[in-house]
Amino acid sequence: MRNYELVCILDPQVVExxxxxxxxxxxxxxxxxxxxxxxxxxxxxxxxxxxxxSLKNRHQGYYVLYQFSAEPTAIEGLEQTLKxxxxxxxxxxxxxxxxxxxxxxxxxxxxxxxxxxxPARGPRDRGGPHRDSRGPRAxxxxxxxxxxxxxPNEAADDSPEESVVQESDDS
Numbered sequence: 796m797r798n799y800e801l802v803c804i805l806d807p808q809v810v811e812x813x814x815x816x817x818x819x820x821x822x823x824x825x826x827x828x829x830x831x832x833x834x835x836x837x838x839x840x841x842x843x844x845x846x847x848x849s850l851k852n853r854h855q856g857y858y859v860l861y862q863f864s865a866e867p868t869a870i871e872g873l874e875q876t877l878k879x880x881x882x883x884x885x886x887x888x889x890x891x892x893x894x895x896x897x898x899x900x901x902x903x904x905x906x907x908x909x910x911x912x913x914p915a916r917g918p919r920d921r922g923g924p925h926r927d928s929r930g931p932r933a934x935x936x937x938x939x940x941x942x943x944x945x946x947p948n949e950a951a952d953d954s955p956e957e958s959v960v961q962e963s964d965d966s
Contacts, residue, residue, distance in 0.1 A: 796831070796864045798891040801873070804856035807840055809882040814857050817882050821861065821873075828872060830865035833895055850884050862895045 805817055814837075822832050838858035846852050865873075870888055877886045 796829075796866055798833075798862070798864050798893075798895060799870065800889050800891055800895070801861040801863070802887045803859045803861070803877070803883055804843070804885040805859065805882050806851065806853060806884050807855050807857050808853070814859075818859050821877075824873065824876060825861070825863050825865060825869070828865065828869040830863045830869055832861060832863045834860075834862040834897065836860040836862075836897075853884060856884050862891075 801821075803821070805814060818835060818837065822835060825832055836859070838860060840855055840857050843850065843854055843856050846854055850856075874886075874888060877883050
């Protein structure tokens with residue numbers, strides 16, 4: 796016997812109020828075919844990532860996880876039954892190597908939305924010289940003060956035209 800996990804997405808309109816009966820139906824099917832159900836986790840009604848005609852244009856589904864051990868031959872019959880059931884929107888059967896992993900509690904549907912939500916913005920300050928907390932911006936007058944600090948002769952020595960003239964005189 797091998798370990799398997801089955802995740803079913805049940806149609807919330809078909810199983811409305813009857814979801815426990817559908818869950819028990821597949822539990823009984825597994826046990827009748829020689830399987831041993833280790834755990835059933837009802838994840839509840841959750842929003843689907845996308846919708847399509849194959850999902851009957853539903854926006855939500857009722858998720859159920861079955862963890863069970865069974866012979867590989869029982870899986871084929873299980874998949875045929877799941878395909879024909881109108882209450883099942885999607886299913887996935889996977890083989891599990893080793894022990895089952897139990898997740899004690901799933902995160903809420905809107906967990907990521909709440910975690911990465913932007914804080915509410917207040918009214919913006921559109922005017923005045925003090926737009927941010929640092930105060931007014933200082934002007935950069937370093938170019939003007941540097942040329943004023945030098946004497947007129949020193950300023951002339953730094954110009955490129957005179958340096959070319961000095962080289963021609965030395966040669």
